[in-house]
Amino acid sequence: MDKESKKRGLSPVTTGLVTAAAATFLAAGGATAVPIRPVPKDAKDPAPMVDKKSDPKAIPDPAIEAAKKEVKQIIDTLETEQKKKSRALENEHEIENRIKDLGDNHYPTREKAHSALIQIGNRARDELKAALKNPKLNVDLERTRRIETILQKIAGWASTQLNSVNRLGELGAPAKDAAPILLTILREGNPELTPEDNIKLKTAVIRSFGNIRPEAEAVATELSKMLKHHDDGIRLAVAEELGKFGKNGNPALEGLVATLYDKNPAIRLTVIKSLGSIVAAKDQQTAVPALSHALKGRVVSGLSNALTDKEAGIVVQAADELGNIGPYVDKAAVRKLATVLKTSSSQYVKERIIIALGNIGPVAGDAAPELSAELSNIELTRITSTALGKIGPNAHKAVPALLKAAVSDDTYMRAHAIEALGFIGAEPERVVPVLAAALMDGVGFVRSDSAKALAKFGPRAGKAVDALITSATKDDASFVREYAYIALGSVGQKDKRVLPLLIAALDDKDSTIRAAAIDGLGNMGPAAKKSIPDLQKIVNDPNGDFWIQLHKDKAANAIKAINQKAQDGKADPADKQSRAEQMRNPEIAIHRRKQLDFQTTVMARQDIKPPTRG
DSSP: OOHHHHHHTOOHHHHHHHHHHHHHHHHTTOSOOOOOOOOOTTOOOOOOOOOTTTOTTTSOOHHHHHHHHHHHHHHHHHHHHHHOOOOOOSSTTHHHHHHHHTTOSSHHHHHHHHHHHHHHGGGGHHHHHHHHHOTTTTTOHHHHHHHHHHHHHHHHHHHHHHHHHHHHHHHOGGGGGGHHHHHHHHHHOOTTSOHHHHHHHHHHHHHHHHHHOOOOHHHHHHHHHGGGOSOHHHHHHHHHHHGGGGGGGGGGHHHHHHGGGOSOHHHHHHHHHHHHHHHHSTTHHHHHHHSOHHHHHHHHHHHHHGGGOSOHHHHHHHHHHHHHHGGGOOHHHHHHHHHHHHHOOOHHHHHHHHHHHHHHGGGGGGGHHHHHHTTTSTTTHHHHHHHHHHHGGGGGGGHHHHHHHTTOSSHHHHHHHHHHHHHHOOOHHHHHHHHHHHTTOSSHHHHHHHHHHHHHHGGGGGGGHHHHHHHHHHOSOHHHHHHHHHHHHHHOTTOTTHHHHHHHHTTOSSHHHHHHHHHHHHHHGGGGGGGHHHHHHHHHOOOOOHHHHHHHHHHHHHHHHHHHHHHHHTOOHHHHHHHHHHHTSHHHHHHHHHHHHHHHHHHHOOOOOOSOOO
């Protein structure tokens, strides 16, 4: 091997193959050999290509750069217009005299009057308009033409700023640097404009802030002051645009709460929407806790008081926003919601109140009696059952009404009531026998819902094992058998018949039953330790079939669950107490409940639907 080949790291075989191929090519009349110029030792690698997608800051975006340049020009224009001043009047009759001079026979006099009236500006507008209507003056066509031209020029003072402000709103976020001049216009207006034009200009500034959404607290604070403005249009614009600020609108919350009592119902409705957007939008988990306890109380109290508004739309919107605030709603607000639910004659209002109470969650437990009363309304049964289920154990007062609904003649009422009983999980001595009996219902989805509800009771539903075994082995519907097997893992941990039954189901001809048996074993925890070898066989199965692969993943998770639950059982009592204290925190409790619901749903139903089963 020559020195060059060694230097390039080529093996003797590779070097020989390359040399032979080159020789054959040239001998066959190939291209003329071109000597390769050696690379200098001090040569540097070429600069790497900059990938704009991986490093967006590396190459400036032309559109953003152009927007910033335009914003700077607009700021200069606004500052110039804001400083523009009309000249002082020479005397109190100057405007009247200048209008008369517009019809003078001497051309220089007419031109001088024309220029003077433009310089006087808006102060001459009313008298110029009156002159147009004066029959003694408007016979002079040239004077009429000049007055119309002057009025257009004066109007341009307002339109220049108005157009510039509107353009900043169109540009959106890149116009954040314009916030200082916009704030100046909002505070001071333009002294040279009429009150009507100033209203239009300030409204445009407010709308632009809603699109620009600057993060500076000063903007939200200044906007909140405008909620006291005498003009309805300005108050409405402020109320609407503040809702777009998200948590950056926190400084305006006090002003918004005070505006809940505005005389204009449209403004009250808009304020409620904005309060919900600021307090309970996408950043709810960070925005709400960040508020002071007193401020949270005032927001919730204000929304609660809106429930007594005579406008149904405002009541509904207030209920929606209280539902969005969720666990941070106090019991006083829950009681007001319950009262509206009880006394309202509107089906629509009742529906939204029920949904709101469900979204509030465990804190809404005191409303269980009022919710129970709506279970008999077939049109509200579904959402009422769902709401009670979301409230969970705190809705235990609704159990008697739900038990009655669970044996109703209406199929859907039975199914919804059974589902809610499972989520509430209270009074197993009364509920479990009803759920066990429902496993023999004539409708398949009612039977499957009963099996899912029993699974949520866990070992407390031990008396239902016999009924679940019957469903798992004899039900005609495979999906009912599936849920029964899953439920047996949760319910029958202490029953010696369950483990062998689940292990045997691992060989069932129906793939969904095999999957359910795996989930059931995972639910059993340490009691299913003897099934680990069978589960391990599934994990080690070399078959690449879709269902086998799915079962392998499930089996691996089941083994982890069995071992994890065994370790949890040996946990330090102090750790268990700490977890119990955490669960009393409504935020953590709701988060944990959502986790458990998701886990149950995953175990109970497979969303993956392959083309064939077997």
